[in-house]
Amino acid sequence: HSNNTSYPWYNTVQPVAWFLENHIEEGKAELNFSEWDNYSNRRKKSKLKSIVSQIKDNKMPLSSYTFIHKEAVLDNTKRQEILNYITELKDSL
Numbered sequence: 196h197s198n199n200t201s202y203p204w205y206n207t208v209q210p211v212a213w214f215l216e217n218h219i220e221e222g223k224a225e226l227n228f229s230e231w232d233n234y235s236n237r238r239k240k241s242k243l244k245s246i247v248s249q250i251k252d253n254k255m256p257l258s259s260y261t262f263i264h265k266e267a268v269l270d271n272t273k274r275q276e277i278l279n280y281i282t283e284l285k286d287s288l
């Protein structure tokens with residue numbers, strides 16, 4: 196979700212590279228924090244709302260990502276912290 200993707204070693208293996216690039220492009224198209232400052236307040240609010248529902252529904256972080264990056268799994272405390280932060284941010288716009 197930004198232009199600062201750090202590619203892992205296995206990105207040199209096909210079809211992994213294709214699978215990864217596809218997800219990275221899709222993820223950036225949906226939500227790109229490198230573009231955040233250029234979003235209107237209306238757009239920011241709508242993205243923040245999507246972040247809340249994606250986290251609540253356990254859709255993000257993507258399971259194909261957390262399968263390898265176990266440290267990215269959110270426990271309930273972390274989940275709640277992000278939800279509080281995002282909700283506060285949304286209400287301040």
Ligand code: HEM
Pocket residue numbers: 196217218219221222223225226242245246249250255256257260261267
């Ligand atoms: C807590 C972490 C994350 C949050 C809050 C988050 C949030 C979001 C949001 C809000 C969307 C837009 C969905 C929509 O509007 O319907 C999205 C899409 C997407 N995200 Fe994430 N994301 C997270 C982590 C990740 C990770 C780790 C990946 C892995 C590569 C990823 C890959 C994608 C992809 C591929 C899409 C577009 C396709 C889809 O909706 O499945 N995201 N994400």
